[in-house]
Amino acid sequence: MADMNNGDSAVKEQVASGFLGNLGKIYGGYAGGFIGFVLVLAVLEQMGVSNAILGYCFVFLTIGVYAYIGILSRTADLSEYYVAGRVVPPLYNGMATGADWMSAASFISMAGGLYLGGFNNLGYVLGWTGGYVLVAILLAPYLRKFGQFTVPDFLGTRYEGHAARICGVVVLFCASFTYIVAQCFGIGIITSRFLGIEFEIAIFVGLLGILVCSMLGGMRAVTWTQVAQYIILIIAYLVPVVWLSTTRYGIPIPELTYGQALNDIAQLEAKLGVVKAHAGAFLDATGKFSWTEFNNFWALVLCLMVGTASLPHILMRYFTTPNVRDARESVAWSIFFIFLLYFTAPAYAAFAKLEVYQNVIGQPIASLPAWVQNWAQVGGMLTIKDANADGILQLAEFGINQDIIVLAMPEIAGLPYVISGLVAAGGLAAALSTADGLLLAIANALSHDIYFKMIDPKANAVRRLTVARALLVIVALIAAAVAGTRPSGIIQMVAWAFSLAAAGLFAPLVLGIWWKRTTKAGAVAGMICGFGLCLYYLIMTQYFAMPLWFGIRNISCALFGMPVAFIVTFVVSLMTPAPSQQMQEFVDSIRVPRGAVAETGSIRE
Amino acid sequence: MADGNQLSPEKRVEYWQRTSKLMWTILVLWFVFSFGFPLFAEQLNAIKIAGFPLGFYMAAQGSLIAFVVLCVWNARAQNKLDREFGVAED
Numbered sequence: 001m002a003d004m005n006n007g008d009s010a011v012k013e014q015v016a017s018g019f020l021g022n023l024g025k026i027y028g029g030y031a032g033g034f035i036g037f038v039l040v041l042a043v044l045e046q047m048g049v050s051n052a053i054l055g056y057c058f059v060f061l062t063i064g065v066y067a068y069i070g071i072l073s074r075t076a077d078l079s080e081y082y083v084a085g086r087v088v089p090p091l092y093n094g095m096a097t098g099a100d101w102m103s104a105a106s107f108i109s110m111a112g113g114l115y116l117g118g119f120n121n122l123g124y125v126l127g128w129t130g131g132y133v134l135v136a137i138l139l140a141p142y143l144r145k146f147g148q149f150t151v152p153d154f155l156g157t158r159y160e161g162h163a164a165r166i167c168g169v170v171v172l173f174c175a176s177f178t179y180i181v182a183q184c185f186g187i188g189i190i191t192s193r194f195l196g197i198e199f200e201i202a203i204f205v206g207l208l209g210i211l212v213c214s215m216l217g218g219m220r221a222v223t224w225t226q227v228a229q230y231i232i233l234i235i236a237y238l239v240p241v242v243w244l245s246t247t248r249y250g251i252p253i254p255e256l257t258y259g260q261a262l263n264d265i266a267q268l269e270a271k272l273g274v275v276k277a278h279a280g281a282f283l284d285a286t287g288k289f290s291w292t293e294f295n296n297f298w299a300l301v302l303c304l305m306v307g308t309a310s311l312p313h314i315l316m317r318y319f320t321t322p323n324v325r326d327a328r329e330s331v332a333w334s335i336f337f338i339f340l341l342y343f344t345a346p347a348y349a350a351f352a353k354l355e356v357y358q359n360v361i362g363q364p365i366a367s368l369p370a371w372v373q374n375w376a377q378v379g380g381m382l383t384i385k386d387a388n389a390d391g392i393l394q395l396a397e398f399g400i401n402q403d404i405i406v407l408a409m410p411e412i413a414g415l416p417y418v419i420s421g422l423v424a425a426g427g428l429a430a431a432l433s434t435a436d437g438l439l440l441a442i443a444n445a446l447s448h449d450i451y452f453k454m455i456d457p458k459a460n461a462v463r464r465l466t467v468a469r470a471l472l473v474i475v476a477l478i479a480a481a482v483a484g485t486r487p488s489g490i491i492q493m494v495a496w497a498f499s500l501a502a503a504g505l506f507a508p509l510v511l512g513i514w515w516k517r518t519t520k521a522g523a524v525a526g527m528i529c530g531f532g533l534c535l536y537y538l539i540m541t542q543y544f545a546m547p548l549w550f551g552i553r554n555i556s557c558a559l560f561g562m563p564v565a566f567i568v569t570f571v572v573s574l575m576t577p578a579p580s581q582q583m584q585e586f587v588d589s590i591r592v593p594r595g596a597v598a599e600t601g602s603i604r605e
Numbered sequence: 606m607a608d609g610n611q612l613s614p615e616k617r618v619e620y621w622q623r624t625s626k627l628m629w630t631i632l633v634l635w636f637v638f639s640f641g642f643p644l645f646a647e648q649l650n651a652i653k654i655a656g657f658p659l660g661f662y663m664a665a666q667g668s669l670i671a672f673v674v675l676c677v678w679n680a681r682a683q684n685k686l687d688r689e690f691g692v693a694e695d
Contacts (some may be wrong), residue, residue: 069681119646122664126639136676137628143681189618255666259656278660281646289647298640323694325684332676339673346665499649514625591621592612594692 004293018218023092030065031231037061043408055194058421062232062428066225067212068297073224074216075422081218082149082444083467085321088292094333096315097224099233101128101180101338103434104186105494106345107427112402113491114349118278120293123300124347124491127498129342130301132335133306140310140318142496142513143409144327144568145590146597149319150441151312151505152449157600158512158584159520162454167527168499169445170505172312173207174535176438178495179311182490183435186482187428188279189403193378198486206432207480215437218444222436223320229429230337236426237348240410240419245349254347261350268357278353292551299556306562307498313434313441323495324593352409358413361395368393371411375404395512403490439479443472443550495555496538496576502532506519507569516587522573530565534558606609609611620690627682638668638675 018025041054047330069553079085090098106128116144119600146154148188152172156165187206192199211223248261265278284290284299308314318327318336360368375382383399395555399406407427412417452459487493507530508523532558538547541554552559580582582600589598612620642649646660654662687693 119661119664122643122661126643126668129634129671130639133631133672133675133679136679137631137635256655259662262658262661263656279650279658281650281660281664295642298644301639301643325694326686328680328683332673332680335673335676339669343666343669346661499659548634587623590618591624592617592692593687 008326008372017599019055020087020089023089027092027227030228032236033236034232036318037419038422041421042416045418051420052196053067053261054417054421054434055196055424057212059191059428060196060424062425063083063209063212065228066209066429066432067393068217069225069228070217070221072215073221074361075218075220075463076461078464080184080220081465082319082448083224083316084218084220086147086322086425087322088320088322088330092227093188093223093317093321093330094337095230096223097330097334098337098341099433100222100224100317100431101434102230102233102430102492103138103432104183104427105153105491106341107237107430108186108189108406109403109489109491110342111345111352112168112405114346115353115405116402118276118283119281120283120297123297123340124304125345127301127304128308129335131242131305132331132338133575134305134309135314135318135346136331136335138510139315139513140322140327141593142329142590143315143323143509144318145324145593147319149316149448150444151315151509152445152494153453154512155508155523156282156449156453157507159518160600161520163524164508164527165453165525165532166448168505168508169449171444171501171527172445174531175307175311175504176442177475177502177600178493179313180435180438180442180475180479181483181487182493182497183431183438184480185486185493186377186403186431186490187435189378189381190407190424190428192430193374194421199378200306203480203483207476209432210435210439211473211476213432215441215472219320219440222433222440223446225436226244226433229433229496231482233426233429233433234337234340236422236429237406238344239422240413240415241344241351243415243419244355244413245256245347248351249402254351254497255343258347260349261347261354265353265357268354272361273358274395277284278350295551296553297557299440299468299552299559303499303556304495305557306502306506306558307500308508310501311446311498312501313437315509316441316444317437321510348406352405354414355393355409355413356398356400359414361393361398361441363393364391365393366391367413369414371408374411376494378404401489405570407548408568435479438527439472442475443468445490446471446475492555498533499538499554499556499558500532502558503534506562507565511566511573513587513590515533517573518569519573519576519577521576521581522569522571525572526565526569530561532561533564534561542592612690616690618685620692623686625678625682627686631679634671634675638663638671642668 045094075081081182110124144564152165152168155168184203188199188203191202191206241254245257246252251257262279282289288350321327321330324423381401381569382403385397387397421446450462451467504527507526511518538554539556584600586600642663646664649660650658652659
């Protein structure tokens with residue numbers, strides 16, 4: 001376990017140098033500094049500094065800070081590059097996981113989805129939190145005990161050989177790439193709006209922000225920038241909702257007061273003639289209970305939760321803690337930090353809806369505020385059509401894309417522009433941090449699992465890191481180029497990524513730990529069938545107009561792939577000879593926190 | 606580094622049974638909060654607390670609180686189990 005010893009010496013070295021010992025002070029000072037920066041900009045706004053300049057300050061200053069941390073954390077050590085030296089304390093790994101986890105979809109789109117879909121879209125809120133219970137009880141501690149660099153590493157070791165490793169890399173690549181395209185799309189929306197540049201160019205500006213964080217320092221740099229990004233994104237998410245809750249209901253806890261907002265919305269819905277109530281469960285567009293909505297709800301919850309426990313960029317975060325106990329505690333911290341945002345999203349949606357119903361609908365179109373014009377210019381994200389030509393805005397004439405509701409809410413509610421800038425900085429932090437984590441997961445799988453383990457096992461550290469960094473840049477460029485074509489909405493692309501990961505990786509990971517009888521042939525067959533079916537359903541329904549099976553939308557395509565993966569793995573495993581005694585001892589050894597991991601016979605570092 | 610194989614085979618089986626029991630307990634509770642409450646949201650919505658329809662509240666917030674509690678509980682209970690069997694890390 002050479003790399004664990006390296007980790008130990010790195011601990012001592014970094015404690016001695018004071019960084020790990022002073023994390024609280026460093027990040028506390030950083031958070032204070034950021035709040036001070038926002039206050040200074042607020043004063044500048046009152047003094048008449050233009051909105052465009054405020055937007056520039058927020059975008060460039062925050063990216064500058066991330067770049068600074070990224071450059072400070074540069075490293076030439078393999079363990080530092082791949083697993084941050086395994087020195088990250090649980091609390092900070094929790095924050096980093098939170099930022100890694102909460103992407104453009106959570107920050108920008110989710111509250112927007114709740115705004116548009118009401119109860120039916122709460123499946124996202126449930127699905128993106130409950131999965132951590134699965135991570136905690138089924139996977140994280142055991143993967144940490146196994147203690148290598150990547151998720152395909154585990155598959156390659158447990159299922160002896162390149163076949164399982166390649167299947168793992170393929171699933172990882174498809175899921176993470178779909179996911180990262182969505183993040184680039186989000187980054188494009190924000191930089192385009194706040195820098196006032198073309199969407200296609202804005203994507204590449206944002207890309208520089210991603211690369212500068214991850215390229216030099218790998219996991220180590222990404223970890224410490226993600227902690228910084230979490231602090232910004234959570235402040236940015238909470239401030240506008242707390243503000244609205246206080247001004248409207250006098251209590252600064254939006255999670256308590258939005259019950260009142262829900263009531264007000266219900267009254268306005270009656271007045272405006274909205275048939276699909278915001279809080280109504282499983283209603284279709286006509287306001288009636290619908291089994292299709294019901295089935296899609298639980299299917300989505302299941303796919304997102306299982307996808308959580310399968311996405312390599314999240315699982316690999318638990319490789320960075322010093323030991324198994326810390327990995328467990330780190331999962332608990334992760335869900336707590338994630339919970340802070342998800343718990344607030346329904347309030348965000350309710351307040352935004354109330355503002356729109358009260359202060360936008362029914363106004364003369366000619367006197368609508370400037371934000372309407374500004375957002376209408378960003379790729380048709382907001383549309384106003386005076387269908388009956390009466391000059392008054394009706395509900396049906398107002399079209400708003402779910403991806404801009406969070407970003408536009410401060411302006412809709414008439415808050416100072418500095419809050420809009422703050423929210424943009426938060427959205428950018430969310431998208432950049434997730435993009436970094438994903439990019440690293442892809443590039444590490446390609447450089448470590450494909451290049452080092454299969455193509456050139458004799459490569460030295462310098463060469464391996466060079467390959468890893470080159471792949472990082474290439475994957476980032478391709479992702480940005482694909483995002484420029486605007487393939488689909490953010491939240492839909494992200495949900496696809498979860499389904500792909502759930503169908504391909506969950507069964508072999510969980511069974512590999514919890515069922516010793518799982519064989520190599522079983523796992524490989526399971527991955528191929530499960531992932532294959534999921535991908536088939538996704539592509540056929542999305543691009544070839546295949547009718548939906550049982551009305552299940554393709555964002556939940558893992559609903560079919562996942563059970564198939566389990567059944568095929570189970571049946572094929574029982575048909576093939578049981579794994580060797582050596583392999584069973586290996587499984588035993590990763591189930592117990594203390595002690596060495598048993599050798600499996602395959603080459604390990 | 607201490608060797609995990611110091612556990613006697615019986616102890617090892619017992620440790621894994623206790624770990625599995627904890628896993629299944631939490632998994633069942635996870636299922637109840639993920640699917641049990643939300644899927645009866647329509648019925649629960651008839652009850653209102655502080656303006657919140659209960660079904661909506663459980664799916665938006667109640668179950669989330671439960672997930673955090675489950676994860677914290679899991680970490681504590683499993684750490685205790687590790688110490689009891691002497692397999693916790695130093």
